Amino acid sequence: MNVTAADVIEAVRTGPGGPRIGAFFDLDGTLVRGYTVASLYQDRIRRFQAGPAELARVLFAALDGLARDGDPEAIGRAGFATLRGMRTDEVAAIGQRVFDERIAGTIRPEARDLIQAHLRRGHTVAVASSATRLQIEPLARDLGIPHIICTELEETDGVLTGRSTTDLVWGERKAAAVRAFARGARINLRQSFGYANGAEDLAFLAELGRPYPLNPHPGLAEAAAAHDWPVLTLREPKSPTLWAGLGTLGALTAVNVALGVGMTYGLLSGDRRRGANLGLELAADTGLALAGVKLHVTGAEHLEQARPAVFVANHQSTLDVLVLGALLRHDFTAVTKREARFDPRMLVIGAFLDPAWIDRSNLANAKHTLDQAVARLRGGTSILVLPEGTRMPTPRLGRFKKGAFHLAMQAGVPIVPIVLRNTGELAWRRSMLVHSGTVDVAVLDPIPTAGWTVDELDKRITELRDRFADTLADWPVSAAGS
Template sequence: MNVTAADVMEAVRSGPGGPRIGAFFDLDGTLVRGYTVAALYQDRIRRCQAGPAELARVLLAAVDGMARDGDPEAIGRAGLATLRGMRADEVAAIGQRVFAERIAGAIRPEARDLVRAHLRRGHTVAVASSATRPQIEPLARDLGIPHIICTELEQSDGVYTGRGTTDLVCGERKAAAVRAFARGARINLRQSFGYANGAEDLAFLTSVGRPYPLNPHPALTEAAAERDWPVLTLREPKSPTLWAGLGTLGALTGVNVALGVGMAYGLLSGDRRRGMNLGIELAVDTGLALAGVKLNVTGAEHIDRARPAVFVANHQSTLDVLVLGALLRHDFTAVAKREARFDPRMLVIGTILNPAWIDRANLANAKHTLEQAVDRLRGGTSILVLPEGTRMPTPRLGRFKKGAFHLAMQAGVPIVPIVLRNTGELAWRRSLLVHPGTVDVAVLDPIPTTGWTVDELDKRIAELRDRFADTLANWPVSGG
């Protein structure tokens, strides 16, 4: 029997809640497509940190592990050996960096939804994997998973020895580790959920009352059929395609041509503002159409309710610029970091929008730039600010900086929050391609800033960030 993510989430919602119900997720091939260890090795190769002998050992272990009758633990042992002599804090930093640069883009979007469904029901959620803690922790933090059952690494004075404190947590040992964790946490395994993709996890899945082979390998698919287990198929992260490449190329060309038309109109007519608005409208409509991207917007009426305003949005993708431009359309500019001024992709956009370029390294210049932005707000031009300051690797929100809030307070204009749900799925932050699809957008009620004080600014920022987080977790019904 095949089931969807929606089917399983409904079973989670309608079933018993509370911490005595467990939800155990395998890592590689389950929460993420592919193998996290491959991302770590790609990083080592790119940085010339892996020699020929090490690469040969790892490749042989990988081939052995993928063979039907091979040794799935071979790659794990090879991975442990590469850590010999490395400091624990260094490995943790590498794990965080590789997660942001590579692994984050491989998380299955519906896996995130599934984890969230279990957390909402108060279940005890854990990653159960033969991987090591430095591999798992960045992803677990991002998904909000509080517990990790894994292969723990042996240390001596903060340096890894290249061995585990136990054997690899794989196969029967993984099942035993899950059972031991369940006993300690007083979890009812008969009512608990398990998710995994490989035949090596058969014992683990048999340990729980609600096993779900997830995007399973053929051997596990056969075992699931024999046991009448429901097979869960989640959609994969976007992969490069010819259509996406052509669409992205067409969108880039269309955007620049349209902006050029707007610039030319402004010069010929002597009305720079009208030319800017024309260029923006043509560019965003053309770019989104050629990329095959549509918008599904809730709360669109709030966009023009309180202009001029400071519009703030979460940021995960280069696609955000087109989406936000399509919403705002006219009489706006942006605040951007000074380094982006020299990005070739920003040359034409920068000329049209004339953003307020902030030099974070020079406090006096930054203050002067913000004063100019306040003057533009008072003159009727809205300003777009991305308060996280950089593209985030996943939908998880970053820290909100204060600049947008100071601007709104000083100019006496409202803040209008714009929540983008899935631009990162269509164009991940480290991808050069935009994939066709629909972007979900929620525009929230304008927030007046009258009466705000500097002393309460941290509280106001935290409240707004919480509103973003709540909207992402409990998406509103779309207005179409």
């Protein structure tokens, strides 16, 4: 029997709740597409940190493991040995960087929704994997998973020895580790959920009352049929395709042509603002259309309800620029970091928006820039601010900076929150390609800033960030894209 993410989420929602119900997720091939260790080695090779001798040892161990019917022990020992002498904090920093740069883009989008469904029911959620904490912890933090069952590395005085204290948590050893964790946490395994993709996880899944082979390899798919286990298929992260490349190229061409039309109109009519509005509207609409991107918006009435305003949005993708342009359409500019001024993607758009370029390294200059932005707000031009300050690697929110809130408070204008759900799925932060699909947008009620004081600003920022997080975790039904 085949089931979808929506089917399983409904089963979680209507089933028993509480911490005695476990939800155990394998990592490689389950939460993410592919293997996280490959991303780590790609990073080491790219930085010339893995020499020919090390690569030869790992490759030989992999071939030896395959020759012995896939026994992973030799591969594990070879991999652990490469970490000998490294500090644990150094390894943790590498793991976070590789997650941000590589692994984040391989997370299966529906896996995030599934995890949130378990967390909302109060289940005890854990990653159960043969991978190490180096590979797992950044992803677990991002997904909000509080527990990790994994291969542990040995360390002495904060330095790795190149050995493991648990041996590789794989196959039957992984099943035993899950049983031990369940005993300690008083989890009822017969009512618990398990998700994995490989035949090596048969023993692990058999421990659980609700096993779900997830995008299973052939061996596990055969076992699932024999055991009458439901097979869960999650959609994969977007991969580069010829159509995505052509759509992106068409969108970039259309954006530049449209901005040129707007510039020409502004020069001929002597009305620069009308020319900018025309160019930006044409650029956003035609760019999205040629890229095959549609918008599904709830709360669209709030976009015109309170102008001028400070519009704030979460930021995950280059696509955000076109989406926000299509939403705001006219009489707005942006506050953005000075470094973006030299980004080729911002040269033409920057000329049209004439944004306030803020230099965070110079307090006096930053204050002067914000004062100019306040004057523009008072003159009737709305301001767009991305308060995280940079593109985030996943939908998980970053820290909100204070600039947008100071602007709104000083100008006496409302803040209008714009929550973008899945732009990063269609155009990951480290990719130039835009894939076709529907972007879900929720525009929240405008927030008046009259009466705000500097002393309560931190509280106001926390409240707004919480509204973004709540919206992303429990998306308005009317905003769900088809």
